[in-house]
Amino acid sequence: MSINRRQFLRRAGMVAALGLGGSFIVTGFRGKKVEAASEYQTGQQGLKAKHWAMVVDMSKFKTEDDFNRVKEVCHSIHNVPDFGNPKDEIKWIWKDDYEHTFTGQQNKYLEEHLIDAPFMVLCNHCENPPCVKACPTQATFKRPDGIVAMDFHRCIGCRFCMAACPFGARSFNFRDPRPFIKEIQPDFPTRTKGVVEKCNFCVERLAEGLMPACVENSKGGLIFGDLDDPNSEVREIIGTKFTIRRKPELGTQPSVYYLVGGDEHA
């Protein structure tokens, strides 16, 4: 059987297309997501957990300083820039009032000091994170310990995650952040323009056996631990006290719990 030039070219083309497509299917969907993207290896001294969670004990946040201390340490060790305008603003942990943090939960008889009561807000490290689902490159991914982390070098800046996050936890580098960092900390990467960023529950500190910086500087206001461990402090509080979470009706299962009126705890 002989084939002419045209038939040969057609068959060669089909084989090549099949080969390319096949190799894509084989390599493309292999589970290389988490290893490739995570930058921190937990060593011997590192803290480990099955589900990191945080309790925000609002009774410990009283003065302006209680909030600023926590925010400043986070933003300085993570090289978060300060642009001084809300349009470009980047924030990992910050303060907002009850009315806007717990939307739809207030009633009209609440007194002003309760409506305006400040709350600490940050990424909720959801169990079902919509941002992780949305990300087209797995630059945002959920680690086995429950932390929703990011690979700043893989992010293409499509901002689908920002549309997906119901908590407004994500910020985008609308311009080069480096000139706006007060003092660059060499231990943590600075970001380039055009990528998204957010709180990472201090994965880089956990890997070294340290608690998150905000927890360390909160004077007991932020309690951090393994929610999967029945003997952990966070589990005890969440199991025995009345705590609330932001937008639980959306089913994302936030890992940040707010303990309100929890004076007796400590």
Place this chain on the structure above:
Amino acid sequence: MLEKALTGSKKYWAWIILLLAVIAVGFSSYLNQWNYGLGVTGMSRDVSWGLYIAQFTFLVGVAASAVMLVLPYYLHDFKRFGKMVILGEFLAIPAVIMCMLFIVVDLGQPMRIMNVILHPSPRSVMFYDMCVLVGYLCINLIVGWTTLGAERKGTPPPKWVKPIIYLSIPWAVSIHTVTAFLYAGLPGRHLWLSAIMAARFLASAFAAGPAILILLCMIVRKVSKFDPDPPGVGAIQSLVKIVRYAMIANVFFYILELFTAFYSNVPEYSAPLRYIFVGLDGHSNLVPFMWTAVVLAFVGILLLIFPTRKNGKILPIALLSIIVANWIDKGMILIVAGFVPNSFERIVEYTPSLNEISVTLGVYAIGILLITILYKVAISVREEKDQ
């Protein structure tokens, strides 16, 4: 066949040069954005998608609308569309390319775009959107080029292209469905979290897309000897019916959204619609636009229902009304208002910057240039045959 785009009248070249000039201005604005970052746009932490993604959404619809010619012609042997089908396919190609360009100009790190292929994420709707858009572009390139090539030689199109033509029909529906899923699957954006989103997207696409196509046919008639709808055929009037019913369906679907939001009175659902129609807490940037769209939608529908649709002077006005109404709805309001109020129920408004508008016009100019070239090729082939 492409060489046919290289010969033309003085007017043709003047038009090409004008488009190139707009592209050049848009490109320099893009370089500005490239150097500074997306901060040159009006987008912010709160309204993180704007004009670019809105144009993308609108144009996916225009691209999908080619199916409104392909389906009747190839599946139902509706001969009236015979001369027009190629124009529909040649409108879809530039529309998809514009969609892709709008995605690229919206990226913070466009150099990393291949990460979408290097790290495929089958849980992300954007991954599927990329797949269907690239596929649709290929399908239309193959189908358009081979059918026109065959026509030029005076032979029927090769047999192998038929299955691809049939494939293009569900594929067109898929591109706009997947695009709707980008928005409709997000838990915290109440304006988008609606089961009817994809249906409404298709309805508005099948109104705006064919309306644009009819206007293009009218232009083709004016500037060339080729008539896509010769006297007695009635292709345009058939397409007008499609535009009319699609637009009525679109308005109907919108009213369903309004009913659910306002009768149920769930605040999260009604807030963005309140913002669109009457303003919220004193913020009302979009209100005049929305009401313009409402008026134009009804004017367009009425003009297409009554015999006015057969009047050569009124028809373009009716079609323009429908196109503009759809553009305001999809190419402007829907995306922006999805972010208002924001996750904290605060209102941060968005106004596109001049730089952003310039980039947008540049991308449109690229698309119009491609339409011009492709149409020039198609028209030349037809004129050659008619001689």
